[in-house]
Amino acid sequence: MNDSVDRLRARGARVEAVEASAKMSAAELSAWFGDKQALRSITLPLIERKVTAIIGPSGCGKSTFIRCLNRMHEVVAGARATGDVLLDGKSVYGADVDPVRVRRRVGMVFQKPNPFPTMSVRDNVLAGLRLSGIDPPDTDALVEEVLGQAALWDEVKDALDRPGGALSGGQQQRLCIARCLALEPEVVLMDEPCSSLDPIATAKIEELIHDLRDRYTIVVVTHSMQQAARVSDYTAFFYLGELVEYDHADVIFTKPSDPRTEDYITGRFG
Amino acid sequence: MTPELESAYRGRKLAARVAPAASGAAVVLALLPLFAVFAYVASHGARALSLTFFTEPVGVRGAGMANAIFGTIELVVLASAMGIPLGIAAGLYLAEYASTPLARAVRFSADVLAGVPSILVGVVVYAVVVVRMKQFSALAGAAALAVVMLPLVTRTTDELARAVPDSLREAALALGAPRWRTALFVVLRTAAPGIRSGCLLAVARVSGETAPLLFTAYNNRFFNESLLDPTSTLQVQIFTYTMTPNDDWHAQAWAAALVLVTLVIVLNVLARRLVAEEESG
Amino acid sequence: MTQRALSTPPRSLRLSVEGNGGSADRTFGAIGAGAAGALGLVLIGVAASVARVAWPSIEATGLSFVTTSAWDPSRDVYGALAFAYGTLVTSFIALALAVPVALGVAVFLTDLGPRRFQRPVSSLVELLAAVPSVVYGLWAALVLAPLLRTTVQPALARVGGPLFRGPNVGFGVLCASLVLAIMLLPTIASVSRDVLRAVPAELREGALALGATPWDALRLVVFPHARRGVFGAVLLGFGRAVGETMAVAAVVGSRADISPSLFAPGYTMSSVIANEFPAASSELHVAALAEVGLLLFVVTVAFNVAARVLVARSREGAPRWREAAPRPGAGEAA
Numbered sequence: 001m002n003d004s005v006d007r008l009r010a011r012g013a014r015v016e017a018v019e020a021s022a023k024m025s026a027a028e029l030s031a032w033f034g035d036k037q038a039l040r041s042i043t044l045p046l047i048e049r050k051v052t053a054i055i056g057p058s059g060c061g062k063s064t065f066i067r068c069l070n071r072m073h074e075v076v077a078g079a080r081a082t083g084d085v086l087l088d089g090k091s092v093y094g095a096d097v098d099p100v101r102v103r104r105r106v107g108m109v110f111q112k113p114n115p116f117p118t119m120s121v122r123d124n125v126l127a128g129l130r131l132s133g134i135d136p137p138d139t140d141a142l143v144e145e146v147l148g149q150a151a152l153w154d155e156v157k158d159a160l161d162r163p164g165g166a167l168s169g170g171q172q173q174r175l176c177i178a179r180c181l182a183l184e185p186e187v188v189l190m191d192e193p194c195s196s197l198d199p200i201a202t203a204k205i206e207e208l209i210h211d212l213r214d215r216y217t218i219v220v221v222t223h224s225m226q227q228a229a230r231v232s233d234y235t236a237f238f239y240l241g242e243l244v245e246y247d248h249a250d251v252i253f254t255k256p257s258d259p260r261t262e263d264y265i266t267g268r269f270g
Numbered sequence: 271m272t273p274e275l276e277s278a279y280r281g282r283k284l285a286a287r288v289a290p291a292a293s294g295a296a297v298v299l300a301l302l303p304l305f306a307v308f309a310y311v312a313s314h315g316a317r318a319l320s321l322t323f324f325t326e327p328v329g330v331r332g333a334g335m336a337n338a339i340f341g342t343i344e345l346v347v348l349a350s351a352m353g354i355p356l357g358i359a360a361g362l363y364l365a366e367y368a369s370t371p372l373a374r375a376v377r378f379s380a381d382v383l384a385g386v387p388s389i390l391v392g393v394v395v396y397a398v399v400v401v402r403m404k405q406f407s408a409l410a411g412a413a414a415l416a417v418v419m420l421p422l423v424t425r426t427t428d429e430l431a432r433a434v435p436d437s438l439r440e441a442a443l444a445l446g447a448p449r450w451r452t453a454l455f456v457v458l459r460t461a462a463p464g465i466r467s468g469c470l471l472a473v474a475r476v477s478g479e480t481a482p483l484l485f486t487a488y489n490n491r492f493f494n495e496s497l498l499d500p501t502s503t504l505q506v507q508i509f510t511y512t513m514t515p516n517d518d519w520h521a522q523a524w525a526a527a528l529v530l531v532t533l534v535i536v537l538n539v540l541a542r543r544l545v546a547e548e549e550s551g
Numbered sequence: 552m553t554q555r556a557l558s559t560p561p562r563s564l565r566l567s568v569e570g571n572g573g574s575a576d577r578t579f580g581a582i583g584a585g586a587a588g589a590l591g592l593v594l595i596g597v598a599a600s601v602a603r604v605a606w607p608s609i610e611a612t613g614l615s616f617v618t619t620s621a622w623d624p625s626r627d628v629y630g631a632l633a634f635a636y637g638t639l640v641t642s643f644i645a646l647a648l649a650v651p652v653a654l655g656v657a658v659f660l661t662d663l664g665p666r667r668f669q670r671p672v673s674s675l676v677e678l679l680a681a682v683p684s685v686v687y688g689l690w691a692a693l694v695l696a697p698l699l700r701t702t703v704q705p706a707l708a709r710v711g712g713p714l715f716r717g718p719n720v721g722f723g724v725l726c727a728s729l730v731l732a733i734m735l736l737p738t739i740a741s742v743s744r745d746v747l748r749a750v751p752a753e754l755r756e757g758a759l760a761l762g763a764t765p766w767d768a769l770r771l772v773v774f775p776h777a778r779r780g781v782f783g784a785v786l787l788g789f790g791r792a793v794g795e796t797m798a799v800a801a802v803v804g805s806r807a808d809i810s811p812s813l814f815a816p817g818y819t820m821s822s823v824i825a826n827e828f829p830a831a832s833s834e835l836h837v838a839a840l841a842e843v844g845l846l847l848f849v850v851t852v853a854f855n856v857a858a859r860v861l862v863a864r865s866r867e868g869a870p871r872w873r874e875a876a877p878r879p880g881a882g883e884a885a
Contacts, residue, residue: 072760077666100286101279104762114753118775128761131771133278176757183761286764290663296655297664297672300740303733304679307690360590363583376587378859379594385787385855386848387794389821390597393828393844397600417593424590450579478683481796481821485829505685505797512689512801520693527686538681542674 022086023048023217024069024106024187029083031064031073038064040241041083046187051209051218053232053249055225057264061241062221063111066189069219070106071099087187104132107185111192113172115164115179121156124164124175128183142182150178151208170201177208187217194227206231225265229253237261308531315528318521328502329491335526337493338502341408342530344494345487345503346477348412353419353476354469358458360420361427361465366453368432377428384421389481391417396485408494408501411487415476422475426468430461467544474537478530480505504530598848605845608838616842622807624827629839631846633807637817638847641724641799642792644813645731650785653736657743657781662755662769673744680737688801691730696721696802699729704814717812720804725813727803731792739788746780746865747773780865786858794851796821820847 022045031039039061046052046069054062067073068081071092085092092102115124125143129136136142143160147153152174156167164175173193180188190209194202209218209231222228228235228249235252237245237260245252245261256262323334360380364373395414400406434457442452458465480503488500489510504526511523602609608616612629619630656676660669700721707715750773758768774781804816805826820843831837 070760072756075756075759098283100283100762100764103760104279108760110753110757110760112753114751114757116754116757116772116776118772127758127771131758131761131763131767133282133767179757179761282764282767286766289766289769290659293655293659293663296652297659297668299652300656300679300736301672301675304675304682306694307682307687310690310694311686356586356589359583359586363580363587366583367580372584372587372591376591379591381859382852382855383590383594383597385790385794385851385858386594386597387796387821387851389794389796389824390601390844390848393604393824393841394597394600396828397604397841398596420590420593424587449576451575453579453583474681478681478685480683480685481825484825488829505683508685508689509797509801512685512692523689524693527689530683531686534681534683535678538678 021047025086027084031081034078042243048217050233051213051231052234053228054221054236055228056238060238062238063191070103106187107180109176109190109193112196113176115172115175117165120161121164122160125178125182146178146182149181150174170197190220192221311527311531314524318525327492338504338507341501341503345412349415353416357420357423358427361424364428365431380421380424388418392482406488406500408497411483414482414486418476419472422472427465430464431457434460463548467541470541474534478534601841601844605838605841608842624836627835631843633809634818634820634823636809638819641728644728645792648732649735653739656740660744661747662765676737676740685797688798692801696726699726713811714813717814722802722804723814724817727799730798735788735792738791739784742784743781746777750776779861783858783861786854790851790854796825800825
């Protein structure tokens with residue numbers, strides 16, 4: 001599949017053509033806050049079981065973009081979107097599609113860790129299931145497994161009944177990732193997951209993203225080009241609400257074709 | 271999605287539909303009395319309104335409530351003259367000396383005072399003013415309303431003045447302005463639009479206050495000749511007529527209610543418009 | 552941004568302040584402190600002067616004032632139990648009716664209602680709070696009470712039981728409770744709305760992103776987070792119910808009786824003061840009414856203090872409400 005992408009890219013084809021290998025894709029997606037347009041007709045595939053990074057200066061619409069993917073954009077007052085987002089080839093904006101079901105399949109991790117402060121670590125992990133009205137049979141095993149996946153088990157196994165807010169920032173963020181993984185999502189969206197974390201916690205999250213890429217389709221928004229280069233397979237550069245360039249990460253960071261991308265990654269603006 | 275999730279999802283979806291519908295029903299139920307009250311006040315009130323209602327006092331045959339309308343306005347103006355400056359001064363002090371023990375204690379007692387039943391304010395003013403002067407008076411009524419206003423104005427001023435960014439205070443202080451000038455000309459002026467609408471809301475609130483007037487301003491069938499005379503107000507007159515079995519008086523009470531509600535709502539709308547203008551401009 | 556600079560103003564700044572306007576600043580401080588202090592004094596003054604007027608009654612009746620319910624000014628017999636009972640019963644019934652509806656309105660305004668309706672409904676609810684209580688009293692006496700007499704109470708009487716029997720005149724505990732419920736509703740709804748709004752958006756988003764419906768998010772995340780504040784809103788409503796005077800006085804029936812029936816006329820602490828104080832003849836009568844007022848004061852202050860503490864705590868951390876947070880302000884400099 002990757003070969004086909006490479007070939008298409010080599011021929012300078014538009015990205016619609018690679019949708020064959022895409023888990024999700026945006027098609028001419030535009031988004032507004034009130035009168036202000038935040039995204040301008042974005043068409044972008046998100047390749048299955050790969051990490052796609054979205055980079056760009058603040059206000060370029062990268063967070064808005066991923067919030068459109070799981071229909072969290074519309075939660076904000078005055079926000080709306082046009083165009084389409086496909087998940088396994090089916091529109092998530094269809095008239096008969098309940099956003100609740102989309103969000104089950106497309107998990108999200110936020111910029112600021114947001115564990116539920118009234119719940120314990122254990123209950124936070126199970127929150128997604130409980131919110132869905134499900135009481136899993138073997139919670140202990142599930143909690144251990146999921147916290148293990150999120151590389152947090154060893155640190156919190158003795159503190160499962162402490163409130164989620166009592167953990168350190170990095171631990172909180174991994175708890176939020178665990179909370180998301182407990183629902184077995186197909187796609188995981190991460191909105192600047194490390195921006196409020198120190199370098200050590202950031203390294204742990206990046207490692208975790210590495211470990212998860214085999215099982216999930218991951219989209220990471222980041223303002224750090226180094227991070228994008230470290231974690232992503234594909235990288236998209238957004239500027240002023242437009243998709244400027246999308247390619248293999250190593251191509252974007254070594255020989256970008258658009259001068260604006262080059263300016264950005266070499267630090268000439270942003 | 272697993273079948274387990276799928277079946278749980280269906281149950282949740284039902285709840286997710288029922289809950290907003292139930293909250294919508296609560297809204298309808300809550301607004302029903304509002305519309306009922308407005309409908310009755312408007313229809314019965316309009317029927318009983320006449321020119322004499324606005325020109326003749328209660329004590330004249332077939333008459334109106336000119337003295338009560340005048341009394342309500344007189345008391346509210348007097349009360350505002352006492353309560354607003356004092357309230358703004360106190361609020362400004364609370365904001366500028368926000369974390370001193372005195373400020374905290376006063377802020378707390380303002381909150382508590384705002385929750386004290388207004389009829390008790392009437393008892394106090396009766397004990398302090400009416401008993402001393404040996405008569406009911408407009409002055410006593412206005413004092414009672416001023417006490418009701420005081421915590422409202424104080425807390426609004428306090429909140430809004432504290433919301434003025436410290437960078438503005440610093441800028442003024444750094445220009446060599448003394449503290450009191452900074453407070454009056456920078457903080458107060460910045461917060462002024464909000465404070466103005468807060469004061470209007472407080473005025474609206476006391477325009478309808480009845481309980482503290484029952485034994486301070488009392489009532490009067492004619493215009494009061496001085497501030498030291500008992501004074502009629504729309505509020506007390508409505509209550510007096512409500513408690514009688516006389517249909518003509520009930521009609522008068524509806525008319526008075528229409529005038530009072532209009533006054534209160536105009537003040538409320540004015541206050542909110544001020545806020546809205548401030549936000550948009 | 553310059554947090555440090557704010558809490559400890561530079562030395563030179565402080566010097567310039569004192570050098571330029573020292574005495575004027577002291578005057579300003581004194582005037583402000585005087586005004587603020589006056590406000591504090593008002594509260595103490597309320598308690599003290601009510602207690603002073605009430606003293607003859609406290610001396611004469613002692614504990615029997617709160618343990619007996621016989622109230623007969625013509626024989627100078629004063630027992631306030633029936634008033635306390637009436638106040639509590641009407642307030643509790645009013646709360647039981649108002650709280651579910653008010654919470655429904657609050658969640659409509661924050662989470663569940665269509666956005667385009669939220670603002671107009673919010674203003675209408677505030678309008679509901681703006682109507683003077685004497686107007687509610689007029690409406691209740693001339694519209695609600697007859698309606699109860701002709702339609703509602705006969706229907707309830709068919710249900711039977713100790714609550715729904717006895718003379719049916721319209722005026723009474725049920726009518727007072729209903730009008731109280733209407734008046735409490737906007738208070739409880741708007742304070743709960745503020746408390747729910749103060750729940751950080753990221754918690755709501757976190758729940759929604761996990762596939763919660765808005766109702767699930769509300770039930771399992773938002774509400775647990777806000778429950779203390781919502782409880783405070785209910786207490787605040789209770790404080791208002793206890794103190795509400797004019798509307799209740801108009802319809803409660805004005806009889807110092809303790810009867811289990813909701814149809815029966817009753818009396819409340821605030822309405823007995825409103826009705827009898829202006830016409831009170833003997834000194835002991837005035838004192839007894841003031842003692843009722845003292846009781847009322849203690850109850851409402853207790854509830855208000857509890858409510859404000861709860862609401863303030865649950866608002867902590869929300870940027871709009873900074874009450875409880877210590878503020879690094881220029882205020883500390885002087």
